[in-house]
Amino acid sequence: MSELHALFGGTFDPIHYGHLRPVEALAQQVELKRVTLLPNNVPPHRPQPEASAAQRVDMLRCAIKQQPLFEIDTRELQRDTPSWTVTTLEALRAERGNQQPLGFIIGQDSLLTVAKWHRWQALLSLCHLLVCKRPGYAANMDSPEMQRWLEQHLTHDVRQLHQRSAGCIWLAETPLYDISATEIRQRRHQNQPCDDLLPAAVIAYIDHAGLYRD
Ligand code: ATP
Numbered sequence: 001m002s003e004l005h006a007l008f009g010g011t012f013d014p015i016h017y018g019h020l021r022p023v024e025a026l027a028q029q030v031e032l033k034r035v036t037l038l039p040n041n042v043p044p045h046r047p048q049p050e051a052s053a054a055q056r057v058d059m060l061r062c063a064i065k066q067q068p069l070f071e072i073d074t075r076e077l078q079r080d081t082p083s084w085t086v087t088t089l090e091a092l093r094a095e096r097g098n099q100q101p102l103g104f105i106i107g108q109d110s111l112l113t114v115a116k117w118h119r120w121q122a123l124l125s126l127c128h129l130l131v132c133k134r135p136g137y138a139a140n141m142d143s144p145e146m147q148r149w150l151e152q153h154l155t156h157d158v159r160q161l162h163q164r165s166a167g168c169i170w171l172a173e174t175p176l177y178d179i180s181a182t183e184i185r186q187r188r189h190q191n192q193p194c195d196d197l198l199p200a201a202v203i204a205y206i207d208h209a210g211l212y213r214d
Pocket of ligand 1 (some may be wrong): 009010011012013017018019022105106107108109110132133134136177178179180181182183
């Protein structure tokens with residue numbers, strides 16, 4: 001059987017410890033050897049990230065240097081459509097077949113809004129959802145239907161994530177990091193330090209590129 005592989009999508013404007021640390025803890029818990037970072041494409045009619053796509057990828061590279069757990073896949077940046085997770089997962093399934101266990105990592109805030117995702121009902125036929133805790137977000141879904149959906153798919157047995165190729169939800173016991181990219185951008189605009197919020201190499205890149213300045 002092939003190894004569980006996980007993907008982690010985000011805008012990463014910029015990547016920060018609220019992304020990295022919980023995912024590192026999750027990887028230990030569920031025995032993940034590889035996590036693929038998937039930077040999103042934000043189509044022209046939507047509010048744009050402050051950093052360009054190339055800069056967001058550069059910041060990912062800075063963050064994962066000497067971190068063998070992570071790799072980067074820029075496929076979503078090569079399309080000019082919105083980044084639909086379900087479409088990306090279908091493409092990966094076409095490449096890797098239906099046997100490979102695949103996990104898609106999200107924070108608790110994303111789990112709570114999963115019913116707004118494009119074709120969200122198809123997600124669990126393509127992957128497991130691996131959910132990291134995020135402070136400030138409810139533990140329960142906001143409707144009885146969605147709570148039932150969560151409970152139907154919830155597993156507490158890590159072997160399920162390796163033995164099945166998709167279909168489970170895992171609520172990981174990950175450390176809480178009260179950090180958002182929005183807060184980092186705001187702090188930079190106000191000339192406040194961000195030292196504990198993201199890796200030094202990413203801060204150095206931001207400084208050098210003159211990002212998040214007015
Ligand atoms: P922004 O503030 O610009 O909206 P963000 O910090 O929420 O950005 P994203 O790139 O939008 O970061 O998030 C990508 C994924 O990472 C999402 O699934 C989100 O739930 C998760 N995530 C982001 N920050 C945290 C955090 N502090 N703890 C846990 N998960 C997080």
